[in-house]
Amino acid sequence: MSETLSLIVSSGTEDKLESAATVIAGAAALGKSVNVLLQFWGLDAFRAGHIDEPRGLAADAGAAGRSLAAAGRDRLPWAETLRQAKELGDVRIQACSGSLETLGIQPSELDPLVDGPCGIAAFLMAAEDGQILFI
Numbered sequence: 660m661s662e663t664l665s666l667i668v669s670s671g672t673e674d675k676l677e678s679a680a681t682v683i684a685g686a687a688a689l690g691k692s693v694n695v696l697l698q699f700w701g702l703d704a705f706r707a708g709h710i711d712e713p714r715g716l717a718a719d720a721g722a723a724g725r726s727l728a729a730a731g732r733d734r735l736p737w738a739e740t741l742r743q744a745k746e747l748g749d750v751r752i753q754a755c756s757g758s759l760e761t762l763g764i765q766p767s768e769l770d771p772l773v774d775g776p777c778g779i780a781a782f783l784m785a786a787e788d789g790q791i792l793f794i
Contacts, residue, residue, distance in 0.1 A: 663692045663789035665782070670794060671700030673714040673737070679794045680740035687748030692789075696782045697773065698755040701794075703762060705754070710738045710770045741772055751785070753777035 664686040668679045679695070686693045697705055704714055735743075744750050754769060756776045766776050777785075 663694055663785070663787050665694040665696070665786035665789060665791045667696045667698060667782075667791065667793045668701035669698040670717065671702075671704035671714055672717045674716045675794050676701070676704055676714060676737040677734075677740075680737040680744070682792065682794075683750060684740050684744040684747070687744040687750050690748065692749040693744070693751065694782065694785045694789075695750070695752040696755050696777060696779070697752065698758045699762070702754050702758045702764065702769075705752075705770050705773050706764065706768055707770045710772070711736060738770070738772065745772065753782065755779065755782075 664682075666679055666683065668676070670676070679701075683693050683695060704710065741750075741752070745752070752773050754764075754766060754773050754776045756778045758764075759766065759776055766773075
């Protein structure tokens with residue numbers, strides 16, 4: 660199973676980052692190449708020194724979602740899940756060059772989990788004929 664799975668991660672909330680990390684780790688465990696493009700608030704979550712800070716939940720989580728999140732605190736943090744996924748398989752995490760410019764972030768300000776900057780055309784070319792998910 661070598662089909663590429665590509666994810667565009669634009670949300671920086673804890674629930675969305677955890678979902679993305681779980682999908683990425685699962686695909687890596689299945690032997691898929693994984694291509695991740697970080698945009699806007701998803702990119703902002705990967706700033707060096709801030710990656711392990713609480714990110715809050717999406718507004719639509721409501722009280723029930725917050726209770727579930729509090730109950731699941733014994734789970735592996737999303738950033739650690741991504742670290743393990745990168746060790747396990749072919750996982751490339753790249754920063755959208757347009758989002759870097761818009762947010763005024765330099766590539767050197769990002770956590771080492773991020774492999775470098777990437778434009779949308781290069782991301783789409785790397786996606787090949789595989790599936791693209793948006794989180």
